[in-house]
Structure formats: structure tokens, C-alpha cells
Amino acid sequence: MKQLLNQVFNWKKRIHWLFLPLMSVILASSLFMAPALATGVYQIPALTPDTWVVDEADVISRVNEGKLSSAFEELAKQTGNEVRIVTVRRLDYGETPESFTKALFEKWFPTKEAQANQTLLMINTVTNGTAIITGERVKSAMSDEIAQSVANETVAVPLRDGDKYNQAFLDASDRLVAVLSGQPDPGAPQVVDTVQVESTFKKGEKTDTSNATAWVVGLLIAATIIPMATYYIYQINQPSSNG
Structure with a gap:
């Protein structure tokens, strides 16, 4: 039982140290992604x-x-x-x-x-x-x-x-x-009023927000799965303690 608890503790410790760098990358990306898209x-x-x-x-x-x-x-x-x-x-x-x-x-x-x-x-x-x-x-x-x-x-x-x-x-x-060119002004285009029950397209801000959210969710999933997979591969490649 004690050996099992030690293995669980070591597993959590390894996941913790693998997870921190990935979270740092995610946070840095979220801070600098929006300004990088701006144009001055x-x-x-x-x-x-x-x-x-x-x-x-x-x-x-x-x-x-x-x-x-x-x-x-x-x-x-x-x-x-x-x-x-x-x-x-x-x-x-x-x-x-x-x-x-x-x-x-x-x-x-x-x-x-x-x-x-x-x-x-x-x-x-x-x-x-x-x-x-x-x-x-x-x-x-x-x-x-x-x-x-x-x-x-x-x-x-x-x-x-x-x-x-x-x-x-x-x-x-x-x-x-x-x-x-000195010609008469053709004027602004005529606006035709139409009844629109519900918009069928996304505004630019909403689209940008949705894309950013999808990226963050994807990175979070990757940050969870990659360390677990890495540790699993590490464990199965270790020689058996009873060997």
C-alpha cells in the first residue's frame, strides 16, 4: 500500500512539473496574441x-x-x-x-x-x-x-x-x-429595409473571441494529455521493480 501511495505521489509530482511550463506558454500566448494582431x-x-x-x-x-x-x-x-x-x-x-x-x-x-x-x-x-x-x-x-x-x-x-x-x-x-473628376455626385446607395428575424453570420469580434477560446481550450487539453502520456510511456519503459 505504501509503495502504491509513493507511486501516486511521484506521478502527481511529475505531472506538476511537466504541466507548469505548458501553462506558462499558454498564459504568455494569451497575453501577447491579441496585441500581435493589432496594426499601428x-x-x-x-x-x-x-x-x-x-x-x-x-x-x-x-x-x-x-x-x-x-x-x-x-x-x-x-x-x-x-x-x-x-x-x-x-x-x-x-x-x-x-x-x-x-x-x-x-x-x-x-x-x-x-x-x-x-x-x-x-x-x-x-x-x-x-x-x-x-x-x-x-x-x-x-x-x-x-x-x-x-x-x-x-x-x-x-x-x-x-x-x-x-x-x-x-x-x-x-x-x-x-x-x-467634376462629375455630379451619384449619391449614397439606396438602403433597402429588410426584416431579419435572426442574424445568420457572426460579427468580427464574436468570431475572434470564438477562435481565441477554441485555441485556449485546445492548448489546455493538450497540456493535460501530453504530460500524462509522457509519464505513462516513461513508466512502461522502466525496468520492473521485481525483475
Whole structure:
């Protein structure tokens, strides 16, 4: 009986020492996983002459990214007005779409002269928060009211209809190019009211939380099973005490 109790005690002791390092890894991962996914202004690449779309959130197809870039490049050649779109998945803690866009605008265009004919539209895909900033010369062709309508209506409507990012940015491009080319404003998209009893898709935050929970549960299960299996293999490989 005493020998059995000693074996149980030794087994628990071994499990304890094997379990601690794994728990440390899990805790460290949970602390650093969320910040690692966040995007700050300093992580956005430097601007180049052919940079029109920066899709850090990876929500725009290559075909549509090419269409957007071509439309903005042609607009710049014809009018001198330049438009750029930036997508990020998650912003740094305390950052808002407005503060992020303002900081990036000033990073890319550090002087008033450089900012004058620029338009910068961004979206944070976790919350679908949008922001837009325009330079002083742009305002003569596109009022702040139209600019805000582009960000809050033209982009937002397709997103409310199932996170249609490609459609949202193509619609925004069409409207921006029209207005900045001196054509009449086509206006915001018409919103069709529909009765929806229950949502059939998850919001970004809920999806992120579910994924994180699944990872943690999986790691906890692994942290329990791996030490037990290791100890079991260790025990069966030991020579018999009666041998």
C-alpha cells in the first residue's frame, strides 16, 4: 500500500512539473496574441508612387485591387487628385479609425502642400469602422459632407449586407472618381429595409473571441494529455521493480 501511495505521489509530482511550463506558454500566448494582431501606423509600409491600395486586412481580391489602383492612377493623371485606400484588421489599443487615419495621413504626407490634393479612406475590418481625410484642394471638388457620406454610407451599406468589402470599395471608388473628376455626385446607395428575424453570420469580434477560446481550450487539453502520456510511456519503459 505504501509503495502504491509513493507511486501516486511521484506521478502527481511529475505531472506538476511537466504541466507548469505548458501553462506558462499558454498564459504568455494569451497575453501577447491579441496585441500581435493589432496594426499601428508604424507598421504600414512607406508610400510609393504606385501605392493606391494597402490591404493589410486581406479583404480585397487581387482583381479588384487592380481595378481600384487603375481607377485611382487614371484619376491622378487627369485631375491631380489622388485617392488611397487602406484596410487593417485590428487597431492598436486606444486607437480609433479617425486617429489612425489622421496619423497615417500625416506620415505619408508630412506637409500641407503634400496633403493638399490627397484623399485617404480606411477601414478597420474587426469593427467595420471607417474614416476619411481629405486635403484642402480636394475640398473644392468634394465637400466634407460628401466625403463622410462615402465613408459612412457608400462603404457601410455593402458591409451591412454581409461584409461585402470588394463591393464596398468598388462603389466608393466609383463615387470618389466621379466627384473628384467634376462629375455630379451619384449619391449614397439606396438602403433597402429588410426584416431579419435572426442574424445568420457572426460579427468580427464574436468570431475572434470564438477562435481565441477554441485555441485556449485546445492548448489546455493538450497540456493535460501530453504530460500524462509522457509519464505513462516513461513508466512502461522502466525496468520492473521485481525483475
